[in-house]
Amino acid sequence: MPAPAAIQPQQGRLRVAVLGAGAWGTALAAAAARLHPTLLWARDAAQAAAISSAHENIRYLPGVRLPATLGCTDSMDAVYAHLRDGDQALIILGVPVAGLQAACAGLALGLPAHGLGHAAVAWTCKGFEADTGRLPHEVVAQALAAVPALGTGVLSGPSFAREVAQGLPVALTIASPSADVRELAMAGLHGGNVRVYASQDVVGVEVGGAVKNVIAIACGIADGLDMGANARAALVTRGLAEMTRLGVALGAQAETFAGLTGLGDLVLTTTGDLSRNRRAGLEIGRGRPLADILAGGMTAEGVRCARATLQRARALGVDMPITEAVSRVLFENLAPRDAVQLLLGREAGFE
Numbered sequence: 001m002p003a004p005a006a007i008q009p010q011q012g013r014l015r016v017a018v019l020g021a022g023a024w025g026t027a028l029a030a031a032a033a034r035l036h037p038t039l040l041w042a043r044d045a046a047q048a049a050a051i052s053s054a055h056e057n058i059r060y061l062p063g064v065r066l067p068a069t070l071g072c073t074d075s076m077d078a079v080y081a082h083l084r085d086g087d088q089a090l091i092i093l094g095v096p097v098a099g100l101q102a103a104c105a106g107l108a109l110g111l112p113a114h115g116l117g118h119a120a121v122a123w124t125c126k127g128f129e130a131d132t133g134r135l136p137h138e139v140v141a142q143a144l145a146a147v148p149a150l151g152t153g154v155l156s157g158p159s160f161a162r163e164v165a166q167g168l169p170v171a172l173t174i175a176s177p178s179a180d181v182r183e184l185a186m187a188g189l190h191g192g193n194v195r196v197y198a199s200q201d202v203v204g205v206e207v208g209g210a211v212k213n214v215i216a217i218a219c220g221i222a223d224g225l226d227m228g229a230n231a232r233a234a235l236v237t238r239g240l241a242e243m244t245r246l247g248v249a250l251g252a253q254a255e256t257f258a259g260l261t262g263l264g265d266l267v268l269t270t271t272g273d274l275s276r277n278r279r280a281g282l283e284i285g286r287g288r289p290l291a292d293i294l295a296g297g298m299t300a301e302g303v304r305c306a307r308a309t310l311q312r313a314r315a316l317g318v319d320m321p322i323t324e325a326v327s328r329v330l331f332e333n334l335a336p337r338d339a340v341q342l343l344l345g346r347e348a349g350f351e
C-alpha cells in the first residue's frame with residue numbers, strides 16, 4: 001500500500017480514551033498520555049479511583065509507575081466529556097474479545113448522543129469470538145452499524161503490556177480501511193519509544209493475533225514437556241503456515257503474516273515468558289490441569305478461541321493440525337505427549 005501521509009502534530013487537539021483498565025488498556029493509555037490528554041476507563045469504581053490516586057494499576061501492572069497526567073474514571077459520561085473537549089477523538093478498546101460486543105453496543109448509543117459520531121474506534125483484542133467464531137471486526141461491524149460515520153480499525157503487534165507501560169521500545173500496527181483512522185491512531189501513539197505502522201489488511205492483522213495465541217500454547221506445551229528448541233522452531237514455523245492458510249482463506253494478504261502482527265507477534269508470544277498463553281501451555285505440559293491454571297481469572301485468549309478458530313477453519317476446508325492438537329489437549333483430555341505423537345505421526349508432505 002502507499003505510505004500514509006505525514007503525521008501532523010496533534011498535541012492539544014487530539015483526545016484519547018482507553019476503555020478497559022486491564023494490563024494492555026493501561027499500558028496503551030500510559031503511552032498515549034505521554035503525547036495527548038488521555039483518560040482511562042475501568043468498569044470498577046474502586047479500581048478507577050485507585051489508579052487515579054496511586055498512578056499505578058496494582059491489579060494488572062503492579063510496580064509500574066503510570067504518567068501523572070493519566071486519569072482513570074468509571075464514568076462513561078466523563079469519557080464523553082473528555083473527548084468532546086478536543087477536535088479529534090480516538091477511542092481504544094482494551095477489553096478482551098468476550099467484552100468487545102458489549103463495549104461497542106455502549107458506544108453505539110453513547111457516541112452519537114454526545115456529538116461524537118465521527119470518532120475513531122480501535123480495538124486491541126486478539127481472537128475469534130468463542131460462541132460465534134467471528135473475528136473482532138465482524139463483531140464491531142454489527143455492534144456499531146447504527147453509527148456509520150465512526151471510523152474503525154484494529155491495533156495489534158508484538159507488545160507485552162508491562163514493557164510498553166514501562167516505556168520500553170515497541171512497534172505496533174494499525175489496520176483500517178480508513179486513512180483517517182490510520183493517521184489518528186498513529187498520531188495518538190507514535191512517538192518516543194512507540195512506533196506505529198499502518199496497514200489496510202484488517203483480516204490479516206486479526207488472524208495473526210488470534211492464531212499466534214494458540215501456537216504460543218502449543219510451544220508452551222512442548223517446552224513444558226522438554227521437547228527441545230528444535231520442536232519449538234518447528235511449531236513456530238508450521239504455526240505460521242497454518243495461520244497464513246487460514247488468513248488467506250478468509251481474504252487476508254499472505255505478506256501480512258511476515259509482518260509485526262504475524263511472525264512478529266508469533267515470535268514474541270511463543271518465546272517470551274511474559275506471555276500468558278505460553279505460560280498456560282508450559283503449565284499444561286508440566287501436567288497442571290487447565291481449570292487450575294485459569295482459576296485466578298488469567299486472560300489467555302488462545303484457550304478461549306482455539307475451538308472457534310478450528311470451527312472457522314473447518315468450514316473453509318483449511319487444515320490446522322497444531323490448532324487441532326491444542327484444542328484436543330485443552331478440551332478433549334488428549335494427553336500432551338499423545339498430541340506431540342499425533343503431530344509427528346502425520347504423513348510426510350511438501351513444505
Ligand SMILES: NC(=O)C1=CN([C@@H]2O[C@H](COP(=O)(O)OP(=O)(O)OC[C@H]3O[C@@H](n4cnc5c(N)ncnc54)[C@H](OP(=O)(O)O)[C@@H]3O)[C@@H](O)[C@H]2O)C=CC1
Nearest residue numbers: 020021022023024025095096098099125126159160161299
Ligand atoms: N497484555 C498484553 O500484553 C496484550 C494483550 N492484548 C490483548 O488485549 C486484550 C485485553 O488483554 P489484557 O488487557 O491483557 O487483559 P486483562 O485480563 O489484563 O484485562 C482485561 C480488561 O478487560 C476488562 N474486561 C474483561 N472482560 C470484560 C467484559 N466481558 N466486558 C468488559 N470488560 C471486560 C477487565 O475488567 P475487570 O478488571 O473489571 O475484570 C480488564 O479491565 C486481549 O484480547 C489480549 O489478547 C494485546 C496486546 C498485548
Ligand SMILES: O=C(CO)COP(=O)(O)O
Nearest residue numbers: 157158159160275276277
Ligand atoms: O498479545 C500479546 C503480546 O503481543 C500478549 O500475549 P499473551 O496474551 O499471551 O500474554
